[in-house]
Amino acid sequence: MPAEADADDPAVLARRLQILSTEHWGLLAARGTAQSEVLTRISIYLTLVSAGLVTIGLLGQASHFAAWFTVAALGILAFLAIVGLLTLVRVLNVAEEDFMYATAMNRIRGAYAEIDPTAAENFLASTHDDELGMRMTYSFFRDRSGFEQVLASSSVLSILVTASVTGMFFGGLVTSMGASTPVAVIVGVVVGVVVAVLSVWYSAFRYLSVWRGYRPLRPSDGPPRSWVDVRAAGRPSPR
Numbered sequence: 001m002p003a004e005a006d007a008d009d010p011a012v013l014a015r016r017l018q019i020l021s022t023e024h025w026g027l028l029a030a031r032g033t034a035q036s037e038v039l040t041r042i043s044i045y046l047t048l049v050s051a052g053l054v055t056i057g058l059l060g061q062a063s064h065f066a067a068w069f070t071v072a073a074l075g076i077l078a079f080l081a082i083v084g085l086l087t088l089v090r091v092l093n094v095a096e097e098d099f100m101y102a103t104a105m106n107r108i109r110g111a112y113a114e115i116d117p118t119a120a121e122n123f124l125a126s127t128h129d130d131e132l133g134m135r136m137t138y139s140f141f142r143d144r145s146g147f148e149q150v151l152a153s154s155s156v157l158s159i160l161v162t163a164s165v166t167g168m169f170f171g172g173l174v175t176s177m178g179a180s181t182p183v184a185v186i187v188g189v190v191v192g193v194v195v196a197v198l199s200v201w202y203s204a205f206r207y208l209s210v211w212r213g214y215r216p217l218r219p220s221d222g223p224p225r226s227w228v229d230v231r232a233a234g235r236p237s238p239r
Helices: 002-007 010-063 067-115 133-138 146-151 154-176 181-211 225-233
Strands: none
Touching: 002 181, 010 067, 010 154, 067 133, 067 154, 146 225, 154 181
């Protein structure tokens, strides 16, 4: 009884709201910082790729494709491929962090709803801290397909650029070893496809492994018939 009385005490509720708000703003700040950092890194990488390819073209024209040009071109492509792989790892990390932040804020939003169910009627984002709730927070009005969500992500852009640069490097490498142009093109395409497929598989593996081991505090109530039903089910009834 004393514990229940304390839970309804205005001072206790005010302190709880302050703690939840502080955590909520901390998550928002961390999420914004991570997104800003990774977008800057992607921009730097794309600038490096553009500058590197232009440099290779200018070197070829200036040197008339002298013997040392091959070494220089391969060195530039190798550098771009390594930076691309490192950038891709960071992009995948931030993508994982982003849906973790969204899920954590869903949990806090659920705590807000328990404190004031009437105010929770205005929430469009989910109050459930599971995968379904996370997806609803990312898209309020309709359930985006996983294919659409992945295709439009920064991860796919990084994967395609990195796979292309890596393929060009290996294609140039086999050419320098005496292979014919068709063989070099085939090797480059195969390497690029392999890098892209492995990157997509690794990204999906990370995503699924996170949800496989996660236990939500406020799971969604069963599979919804429509996205509108999910939003309605996420609103607690006023007491």
